[in-house]
Amino acid sequence: MMISRLLFSMVLFFSPFQAEIEKDLQITEDLSPQLRIFKDNTFLSGKDQHSHAVHLSLDLSLYHGRTFIVESKKVFYVFINSTFARKGSGRLLLNADSLRNKYSNSIFISIYQRKRIDDLSIKCATPSANDEWYNPTRPALAFSNFILATSLILCVFFTALFRTNPQLTLDYLNLARLFYLRDREENQITLRITSSVNLLFYLFCSLLASLALMTALHFSQEGLSFLNYSPSSTTGEYTVQWLLLAIAILGVLMAKLAFVALIALLYGWRDATGVQFFNFVRVLILSLALIAIVSLICFSIGITVNYFILLKAGCALLVAGVGLLYFKLQARTVFRSFHLFSYLCATEIFPLVILIKLILF
16 A cells, blocks of 8 residues: 555645745836847847847846846746856746845846747836735645645555555565566466556556656656646646646557567567566556655655656666666576667667657756
C-alpha cells in the first residue's frame, strides 16, 4: 500500500498550495513599448522576433510607491545593472521603492529568455484605493482542486489494483528485484505483458506520469514546450489536459511495446520482450514514487521544490534502469556484448534520448 499512502499524502501536500494573495493593483502605465533590444552594437526600440533579451532604463524617483509587473508564460531571468536578480515565470512583482533602496535612482533592467521573447510584458501599477467595506475576491484554487481530485482518483485506482492483484502489484514495487541479474522467478502474469491486468497498470502509470508532468510544468514553467498549457485554466480544463496527456503517454508505452517486440523478433530474442518491458515500467513507477517522496520531504522541512529538477532526476533513473537491463539481458542470452548493446541502443537508449529531449528541452 506504499503508493496508495504516497498518493494520499500528495492530497495533503498540494492542498495548501494556493495562489499568492497580492494586494489589488491598478495598471497606470504600460512600459512594454519602451523595451529595447541590443543589436549591431546599439540599442533599438521594440522587440525583434529572434531576440532573447530586452532592456529597459528606469528613473525610480518617478515611480515612488509603484510596482512593476513582469509577465510571461515562459521562464525569464531578470538582471538589474547587469547583475542577476530574480528568476520568474507567470507574474513577477518588483517594488520600485525596494529597488531604489537596494540600487539607486537610475537602474538598467535586462530580461532574458532562453527561447525568443514574444509574450513578455512589463507594466507599472499602483495599489488601488479601497474603502473599509472592500471585500477582495478569493484567489483561484483551480490547480489545488485538480491535484486533490486526481490524487483521490489515483488512490482509488491503485487500491483496486492492489486488492484484485496483490502479487503483481508487489512485483512492480519490488525495488530489490531491479538488481537481480539472474531472477528466474518472474511469474507468468508478469511476463504476459499484454494481459488485461498489465494493461491496467500501464494506464495507472500513464495517469501518474501525466500528473507529474503537469505539476512540474505548473510550478516551474520550464520545458515541455509541446504542451498547450495555460496556468489560468479551470479545474475541469486541467482534468481534460491530464487525461489527454495520460492517453498520449499510454499510446507511447504501447508503441514502445510493439517496437520492442518487433526488434526482439528480428534479433531472435522473443523471450526477452516481457522482461525488458516489465523492467522499464517498474523503473518508471518507482521513479515517480521517488519524486513524490522527495516532494513530501522537502515540503515538510520547508525547502522550496523545483519540480522540473525532480523530473530530470526521474529521467536519470530511467537511464540507470537501462544500465541494469543490460546486465539482466546479458545473463539471459548467449549473444555477444556488441549485439546486446546495439539491441539496447535501438529499443531503449535512442528512444529514451528522444523522449528526454522532447520533455526537458
